[in-house]
Amino acid sequence: MTPADEFAQQKVALTGVSxxxxxxxxxxxxxxxxxxxxxxxxxxxxxxxSIDFDFAKFGPTRQDIALRALAFDTRALAYLNKHPSATVVALAEGLQTSFWRLDSALPGKKFRWLTVDLPPIIDIRKRLLPNSPRVSVCAQSALDYGWMDSVDTSGGVFITAEGLLMYLEPDQALDLIAQCAKQISRHSVAL
Structure with a gap:
């Protein structure tokens, strides 16, 4: 963790879907x-x-969330094994730690990562997660398609939306998928 002291918990205030x-x-x-x-x-x-938050308010933890993360990791690893210099685009990534799980699982470590999420989430990620020269961020909604201009497509692109589509209206979700297909070449998507 860069700015955060590992022994001093950091306050985190998020509301609603975030x-x-x-x-x-x-x-x-x-x-x-x-x-x-x-x-x-x-x-x-x-x-x-490292986070000062009452996690108990969520009740018992759910194993299905870890299973979902494992399923996304499996798809991403399969893609990155074939395209080791790809860019992974994580839409509405929240506090996912997929980059570090994949980074430890892959030899060579050439892939790049682009996190697209709302500014409050990006702020927390910058405060509490380690920096990597292979990770970049776009502090904006995934529905603001300007992030697509930041995607390096030269090595292939793997787009994830692990916890996003369920919060979108059907038309928004379909438009997001259509825009990804239209604007980003050489990609694979895990929804």
Whole structure:
């Protein structure tokens, strides 16, 4: 963690849909702490430990969230094994720690990462997650298609929207998918 002291917890204030980033983070960290985890996610554990927030308010953790992360990781790894210099675009990434899970799983580590999320989430990510020269951010809505101009398509593109589409109106979701297909060449999508 760059600016954040590992021993001093950081206050995090998110509301509405953005607060679900904390719920999913906590679920992945809880699963990673199990003796027999279905997903290894030390960065999620580290992040939960660094945040001053009442995670108990979410109730019992849900294993399906870790299973969803595992499914997305599996798809991304398959793509990155074939396209090691690809750019992964994570739409509405929240407090996902996918970059670090994939980074530890892949030899060579050439892929790049673009996080597209709302400014409050980007602020938290910048405060609490380690920097990497291969990670860049766009602090904006995924529905503001200007982020597409930031995507390096030369090595291929893998687009994820792990926790986004369920919060969109059907027309918005379809338009987002259509715009990705129209504006970004050589891509694969995991929704």
């Amino acid at each position: 607060e679900t980033a904390l719920l999913t983070l906590n679920a992945r960290a809880a699963e990673a702490r199990r003796r027999d985890p279905i997903i290894e996610d030390p960065m999620a554990v580290r992040l939960v430990d």
